[in-house]
Amino acid sequence: MSRRNTELLLLIASAFPVILLYAMYVLTAGATISFETLAVPIGLFAAFAAAHIAVRILAPGADPAILPIVFVLSGIGITFVTRLAPDLAISQLIILFVSVALMVGTLALVKNLDVVMRYKYTFGIIGIILLMLPIFIGTTISGSKLWIRIAGFTIQPGEFAKVFIVLFLAGYLAENRELLSISNRKILGLKIPRFRLLLPLFAVWGVCLLVVVFERDLGSAVLFYTIFLLMLYVATGRFSYVIIGLALLAVGAVGAYKFLSHVQVRFQI
Structure with missing residues (x-):
């Protein structure tokens, strides 16, 4: 469980740069900081928190760094897509949520790497x-x-x-x-x-x-x-x-x- 606790702490730490970067985009776009304008990074964190719970149950010995790294990269990517092409951002976000669900499904179905x-x-x-x-x-x-x-x-x-x-x-x-x-x-x-x-x-x-x-x-x-x-x-x-x-x-x-x-x-x- 120490690996999973490390993963949880890294996810929480990763949330700060992800939310900060998105907040910078929100301010640059002329909007105000609120739960509504920060719904995207908060939703991302919720999705990866759910993935963390699944990993804790289904793969307790997994590497604790992978999920936080993917969270940071995904947060940066979604922020840039939102800034450059807002119409495409929602579809990218949906694809990311589906990907997290597929990851959890893979952990549940593939029990043996053989x-x-x-x-x-x-x-x-x-x-x-x-x-x-x-x-x-x-x-x-x-x-x-x-x-x-x-x-x-x-x-x-x-x-x-x-x-x-x-x-x-x-x-x-x-x-x-x-x-x-x-x-x-x-x-x-x-x-x-x-x-x-x-x-x-x-x-x-x-x-x-x-x-x-x-x-x-x-x-x-x-x-x-x-x-x-x-x-x-x-x-x-x-x-x-x-x-x-x-x-x-x-x-x-x-x-x-x-x-x-x-x-x-x-x-x-």
Whole structure:
């Protein structure tokens, strides 16, 4: 229960910057501070408090930092969306509440992580398909080919791909962490893995470059690659993966900037 108490204290502490940031927006918009004008951050806190209660009951050993971090990031995101596009803020807020409910439902239904391990390659294939789908049937909006139109609605398959790919990476790295940690040579004091162990890193790097080139989505590509690199380091403890990964990132960044005009525009912005 000490973890859950820590989580509760972190949630309470996180509420201060979230409410303060939203209050700054309210004042800038010329309104007065009240329970009505601060209903959004208060509602967010209530949703995450409910999630905390669910975690306390269903997953008492879970990491206490994750939920407060998501709360802060969500609060910042909702505030900026409200300031830039008030008409879209309500839909974003509803999606966030639904997401919290789905999280609680997942905790209630998935009792054993072995289920995730068993279907890791299936999750990986689904994630790659969702990530690459806009290349073939996507719609370009604001310069990026990320969207798919279905029955009058537009969705980003990449948002769902993130979940499936992370599930695959977690299962794959947990199963192969000892193999991936093996190093049989040193270069400048740094233990370098065998080449075949670097193939997953090259594969993810290649997929991210395809996303940049064909979907014109620099942000998602960098996000996917960074997540993979962090998970690989956490699983193996090998700093050499980080060095090699950053070198590949630098090569990809220079090449993309040199040959792709939309990358140049994003970099200049």
